[in-house]
Amino acid sequence: MGHNHSHHHHHSHKNVNGRNLLISIFLNILITVAQVIGGIISGSLALLSDALHNFSDVLSLIVSYIANKLAGKEASFRKTFGYKRAEILAAFINASTLIIVAVLLIVEAIERFQNPPKIESGLVIWLSIIAIAGNGFSVLLLKANANDNMNMKSAYLHLLTDMMASVAVLIGGLIMKYYQIYWVDAGLTLAIALYLIVMGYGLLRDSYRVLMLFTPEDLNLEEVVADIQTVEKVANVHHVHIWQLNEEEIHFEAHIDFTEDISLSEFDMILNKIEDLIFHKYDINHINIQPEFNKDDAKDVIVQD
Incomplete structure (x- = not known):
């Protein structure tokens, strides 16, 4: 019986996001192909690991692009929420792949530490510069929307970490060229992998919380209930559920x-x-209330259904 205070549509932003993602996909395909060829010719694991990460970027960007398009689809009788969860699901998938790639890189780096090969550093240097330029441009394209959209943030993080990885590969190439210290290639690969795990974990946790319908971290459920119970003629608030559908909608239902x-x-x-109270104080914008009077049911705030 509740209604929505603010139902904003962001179709123009979605169109811009989709275009920027498409540009980033093509750039990363070119970078990946160049790095794979260069890594095989030069023998650089850091360059091949960067190529692998770039390939994961391509996959993650494609997932983000598809989710971005799906999120704009209208609700229907068969899909009453439409595809509003698509971008959260994409963020979860992308964060997972980020961590999986990192673990594979750690295994490869440990193997290379035991027997560091000689590497053609000149090719490594030039290809890492190309990768920095391409990923840097993609990062700028996605940065504006990375703060308020988990899907765009997951794509942005993939590209940002890859740009940082390319910077590390460049530094490694210079060290190998001028000092012939070849184990630095495996060392940088290990550092890149650990950085990916750190960056991916936070996004994985946040997207997991949304998918599992957990109470948003910045909301105190006890405070919300206490505030509602201050409203005149409200005796008790119970059987409460509160969850985040996506980054624009927080839902609240209660008896x-x-x-x-x-x-x-x-x-x-x-x-x-x-509605006015919890919208303005807690940004809860979808509310459904079941009114009761002297009903014989459980009066706990959380009822185990």
Whole structure:
């Protein structure tokens, strides 16, 4: 019986995001092919690991692009929420691949530490410069929307970490060229992998929390319930569920016991007060309330259904 205070659409942003993702996909395909060829010719594991990460970027960007397009689709009788969760799912997949790639790189780096091969450093240097330029441009394209969209943030993190990895490969190439210290290739690969794990874990945790319908971390459920119970004629708030559908929608549903057997029109007025209260204080913008009076049911805030 609740309604939505603010239902903003972001189709123009979605179009811009989609275009920028498409440009980044083509750039990363070119970089990946160049690095694979260069890594095989030069014998550089750091360059091949960077190519592998770039390939994971291509896959993650494709996932993000598809999710970006799906998220704009309308709801239907068969899909009442539409595809609003698509971008959260994409963020979870991309964060997972980031960590999987990192583990594979760690295994390869440890093997290379035991027997560091001689590497053609000149090719490594030039290809890493190309990768820095391509990824740097892609990072700039996606940066604007990375703060308010998990899907765009996952794509942005893939590209940012790859740019940082290319910088590390460049430094390694210079050290190998001028000092002939070839174990630095494996050392940098290990450092890149650890950095990927650190960057991917936070996004994996956040997207997992949304997919599992956990209470948003910045919301205190006890405070929300206490505030609603200050509204006139509200006796008790129970059977509460609160979850985040995506980055734009927080949903709240609850049973509310009233002190009187109020009319439907009076309930609507009280509902408006509740909606105003929790929207402006907690940014909860989708509310569904079941009104009750002297109903014999469990009155706990959290009821195990």
